Amino acid sequence: MDAAYDVVVIGGGPGGEVVAGRLVRAGLTAVVVEAEEVGGECSYRACVPSKALLRPGAARAAARAVAGARQSVAGALDAAQVLARRDRFTGRGDDSGQADWLDGAGVALVRGHGRLAGERRVEVTGADGTVRTLRARHAVVLSTGTEPVLPPVEGLDRIDVWTSRQATTADAVPERLVVVGGGVVACEMATAWRSLGASVTLLVRDQALLTDWEPCAGEEVTRGLTGLGVTIRFGVSATRVARDATTRTVTVDTDDGATLVCDELLVAVGRRPRTADLGLDSVGVRAGHWLPVDDTCRVTALGGAWLYAVGDVNHRAPLTHMAKYQARACAAAIAERAAGRPAVPGGGQAWSAEADRFAVPQAVFTSPEVASVGLTERAAREAGIAVRAVEYRVDDVAGAALYADDYRGHAKLVVDEGRGVVIGCTLTGPLATELVHTATVAVVGEVPLERLWHAVPAFPTVSEIWLRLLEAYGL
Missing domain, CATH: 3.50.50.60 (FAD/NAD(P)-binding domain)
Structure with a gap:
């Protein structure tokens, strides 16, 4: 049976969910095609379960880092309870809640493996082998993510x-x-x-x-x-x-x-794109490779404006939060074009994704936590930018010493000397993953350092590291 929608989305992970939901909010019809679980890798086998596994150890370490609390914490983690808590977050792969969200948002769901069968046509093979065809009036969005790579090791x-x-x-x-x-x-x-x-x-x-x-x-x-x-x-x-x-x-x-x-x-x-079996050859695009896109997430290897790719599969910023960011921009661009209005990539419009090229925040929940946004000093210099880097030990901030007796952390700021703005920041230590958003706002907003100096951090908090970094810079 054939069915027609304004937009067909292949892949129901975070990017696919968001792009479909935003399209419906814009007045278009959308269907998500998903072969596994709605919600994707992040919800069941990546971000969510990994953080659930990491949090108990971090909580124990935080308690042990403060005298008075340290004496009350003894023994090992209860592994069974940790794993059970993780399973409560993931539902052990039960995606009914995510599927219900799609339904409530007005997004249709077709389960099965989707692949292109020509321009604006998607064939979906169900678990029982039946095949149905979906036609897209305006666009097809690929949001199929990535899969782990196994190196060439004998055995x-x-x-x-x-x-x-x-x-x-x-x-x-x-x-x-x-x-x-x-x-x-x-x-x-x-x-x-x-x-x-x-x-x-x-x-x-x-x-x-x-x-x-x-x-x-x-x-x-x-x-x-x-x-x-x-x-x-x-x-x-x-x-x-x-x-x-x-x-x-x-x-x-x-x-x-x-x-x-x-x-x-x-x-x-490492990981590779899940593009080997998407039918890309049917529209003249090479299969098994990353899908380069412009700032509206339109696949640049193909003429016209009907094929898009959001999230890890386009390799711009393979992170869940950036997939959602791209999805918002992509949906807005598709809606504009469907209405007959132009969507010029890189033109500064609300529907143009650009932060995934220069302001990507990352958070790693190791011990200690590490977080970053923007360019490293090396990447900035390789890009030909005249930069100055300043560093400061977070341990020396009063708020950090109060937070944990053995607090250890490091902060590095990369400044574009020509424009006088922050273009990169790296933080390590407890709370680093929460502090990075301040740096993200500074980078995305291109806040001049002279203005940033007036954003006074509260005392005594770990955020005082911002004052110390600016002082180290000379302000």
Whole structure:
């Protein structure tokens, strides 16, 4: 059976949900096609369960960081309760609440695998093999996200291993966990499972963690993980893996001649776009690759203005909150074009996404927390911007000392000297993930430093770090 809608959205994750909901609010009709759970990876196997796993350990650490409270906190975390709390947030994959939200918003839902079958046509194959065709009057939006990558390690494709999906949804704490990778997923999951009692070893190919961040971020997380008891082996890669059929243990051989034995192996070395089976070839777009887009999220590899891509699949800013941001801009642009009005990318209109190029906030819930927005000093200099960077120890702020007896944190500000505005900020330490939004407002708003100086932080709060950074700059 064929059906027609103004817009067909393939992928019901955060980006797909938001773009469809906004389109209906703008007066158009929209349908979401989803092969798995409505709500996507973030709701069930990424952001939500990972933070639920991390929060109990962080709460215990916060209590132990203050004399008087420290003496009342003893013993290990209750792993069963932690996992049960996580499951309450994820519903163990039950997406009925998210599906109800779509229905309440006036968005139709078709379950099955969607793929393009020519311009503005989407074929949906249901779980029972039946195929139906959806026609889009104005646009098709791809919001299919990404999937984990497995590196070319001998034996890896022959055994079951953890990726981010299994690491966030496992029902038991492994006694020994080996993690391959040194990025956000590797660091967060090493933190979570170590706090739950697992013995954790990180195999990091590079010589630092979080290599795309300011060096202080990786240094502080390294110190924090080591303090938790995580073993970090820098400059080491896995060369061969095997799982014993009887004991189910995994043997990991490394390129420095060592052999590790663990109960679970987590591979967290990157992700790739889920575009291999979207029917892109039917409209002349190369399959299996990222989908470059303009500031309205229109796919630039295709003429016309009917195919869009929001979220991780376009590789601009692969984060849930930025997928939602892009979705808002994309929906507004589609609505404008459907009404016969122009939507010029990069023109400063409300429907033009641009912050995902220069003001992307990131939050990592390790111990300590790290957060950033905008450009690193290195990225800014490589872009040819004349910058000056200032740094300050958050430990030296009165509010931080009062917050925790052993507070440790670092702050770095990157200033565009030509314009006198902040273009990057990195924070580490307790509350870093909450402090970063202040920096985001400063970067997006391009607030002149002379004006920012008048935004006085309350005393005694950790936010006083802003005053100290501006003083370090010379104001």
